Amino acid sequence: MGWISLLFLAAVSLAETKVKGPEKLLTKHAVDAIRYIDGDGRVAYIRKRPGVLGIVSSFRSEEFVTDAPQSDFLVIGSSYKRKVIVEVIKNQHTVFNVMRSNKLMMFNWGETKGKDIGFGMATRLHMADEWITYYQPEKRSIIVKNLITEKDFTVKLNPKANPFFIPDVTMVSSDLIVYTDINDQGLASVISYQMRTGKTEVVYKSSQTGTRMELCQQDNYLAIGEFPYEGVNRGSKILQMPVMSSFNLGGFTTLYESTEQDIGNIICLDDSIYFIKTMNQSPELGLKTTDAVKLVLKNSQIIQRTNMGNVSQLINMDGRVLLPSRGSFYVLEGEYNLSSETLKNPTSREEKL
């Protein structure tokens, strides 16, 4: 595959030296019970008690999934708010298995009647919630499923790769998915798969072992992050690729490149990409000081957003960028105070409910 390397590397400098700490997420619910909360805090999916998932909005509170008390739930939504996927994790505390397939249930946004759609993990909604992808670790397969027609496709990953590898998947058109894979030599790659023809093509391949690829997508671009695994001395890179048309992935530009071993966990927004950057490193022990930074797309400027030193994860939840840390959630982008007692006007969809 021919690709164009438009290397307009901006000098990576930290724009702010004094960093104001992010605000804690404030809600009317206990944060450890929340499984999903939308951008304005009107609708929240809450683990109401062991084995019971409920939905809470301005006007109602309803339990809608009941399972064994040992079960827990993950709720996956998107900013389109048309569907939510619930992953039911059975025996969360008695069966420790990081590569398990969970029961997947689909619900229309805000509704309580849903249906089972399969078993898997690492679920994602795509294309205005019309498509879903999930991973079945026991088969090393990515399942791509249309939620309307229920037609599905299976993409097999490299069979001899890391047994604990979980792919990242995104969908750039209703016929084309892009996913990450790793070969038995440890070389990571980004691959496109055209569902109509079953044709796969390598979009980007790492030139070195010991790194992993990450994907995130916003309306008009796809970002690829290449970051090293812990304990591996490699640099980090973020590439941006415009999504030109349904079948064509354009050439990419390098937005960010560093010799530091960043954690990554990239999150794409309209005008920026959030990721976790290594600010300091002690190479002899592999110790890192990590913080969340914002990469501004228009000028590749890096803005440090936290000063905690031990940031490891970021979550994009309906456009709100959350930073989970030791039982608390900090808000890097979006409204943080959702504890207001003021009753918000119902949306037209809530009225229907």
Next chain:
Amino acid sequence: MGLCFSSFAQTSPIDTPASIDYPGLLETFEKLIQVDTARLKKKTELLTKTGKNLSDAKTVTNIDLEPDFLNSLILHSDPGYLRVAGQGKCRMADVIITDLLRTADGRVKNVIITYVNKDNVRETSVLSKRDFLTKVVSVECPESMKMIDEMSLKNLDATIKKVNFELPTGEEQCHSIHIGWLNDPRTPYLCQIHEYISEANSNAGDPNDLAQRKALARVLSGKMSATNREYLANICSHLDEEKLFCQDFLYVSFWNKVANGQASRIYAEEICKKALKTTTLSEPQLRECLARMKKESDICLYPAKKAGLVPQMECDLLSAALNYSSFRSDYSDDPATSDQLGVTNMGRIVLNINKTPVRPFEGPPSVISAAETFNFNDGFDNTEKWQIEACYDNMVTNLEVCQQTVIGKYLGLRQSYTNVVEDILKRTRGAEQNISCGMTSELEYNPLLLKYKSGCHIVYNPETCQISNCPHKIIYNDRAITHIRIKSNMSMDYFPLNIPSERTSQHYLLANDFRRGARSMGNLSAIITFFKKNRKGVIHGVGCAEELLPSFFKVRAMNQCSPVPFIIDGMIKNEDKTVLVTRTALDSLQAPRLISWSNVFSSVKSYQLLHPMRLWTMYGMD
């Protein structure tokens, strides 16, 4: 009566001859040695001519080393051996009789002592070393006489067997080991062996008896392994330099230890097979690879057999982690074939405690953890939750009959799946009493081969066969057996999930019934104190994989946590930075990781908030 030469204080300072000037510090020391040489020579000559002859040490009191003689020992001896001598009067006697100390004349031939005679007059006497041994040491230090006997050639094998050549895995532990050697009465005698072998091998000493000395040195060398000889050389050379002694263990590449046999080759085997693209590994190949591992840090990332989480750490970090780890890792339990990471972790802990050899097994390597964990729980009548069962329908009673099982074959374990299948085949297919089932990998199984035409073969896929789920087929006398099925609904409480069932949790069994203790590790100080007190202590816990290994596991939803058990058995402190030597249940036993306290704490804290009892899940075990 008392022999008081434990102190090195010079009771009678050396008189400086008037002719000596002091132009500089270095020259002063040289002059001091000259003075000492002259004085000792003069004194020995004089005492040999006129000195009293000590006939019996029992008749005199306050036996002491003559000050000039003592000064000479201090000036000419190895500081390490002097430090041993400083441990007590008998240690001083030991280092003199083992030829470890030197005077101005070199090796000690005569010992000058002072004592108070029965008329209460202090006298000085010169004794040959033999007389010193028989007249003084035998009276004052009976233990030393016993030691001499133990170190005789006929008893040497047995004595050396009792010596603990313990490899330190942390600074605190190394400090204790060094102190232990300083205080050990065997140290001077063992160092004598080391010095003797070194001298003979370097052709030093009297050339007239070199051939005999070399022959004896060969005999002595044969009494110890090369590893122990190197260990002995290290301690004898660094008795007064603890840091240098420890450096050999803690700061030298772990791969050196593998190369010289101090550490098992299992740590490097899979890495080297991949690096050299070979399926077998000869000794020269291993050495070539170990040399590469010190230069090419990358080659440790992906071992040939991906038994655990990959990439592993780079070779230098892996070496640092292994230098500070003493957890049992002489087998491979293949966490990639484990769908029960709690069982994997427990199996590791149990085998680390009981030290029993891993029994012969067939099937996925995860059968080791499964069998050991099952056995452990069986010992406490706690296998109720082991709900992996082989079932069949009894045609007579029309009932389903199930037997608890452990998938695979583990020697001596009645519940091994192979034994259970044999039992069911005897009941349902009239199989012979001596039927023997074996686990056969799909990759090996070839129905055309004669050996598979008869007997009982459980054919499994090594890629997908796990602890509680193992797709397989049973072939008995060349026919597929379809009436035996596995039912699996295993759930094991690693830490207590509620009060009523607390006693059935693995942690409770370990801490109480197995008496390994349970100290909560809630902060870094607790961990540092724990490892100071428990050199071989182990911390176990459960935390969220997403916080413990953030580059491997990404959070995609709020309050997402994939609990993963882990074991910490060491820590490295470098100024104000501390990392913990951690084996998550995902990691290969031979490839621990260096994980920051911050990540470990975050992972346990996040799991605590999702735990039904809000339990802190990290404890130290003795």
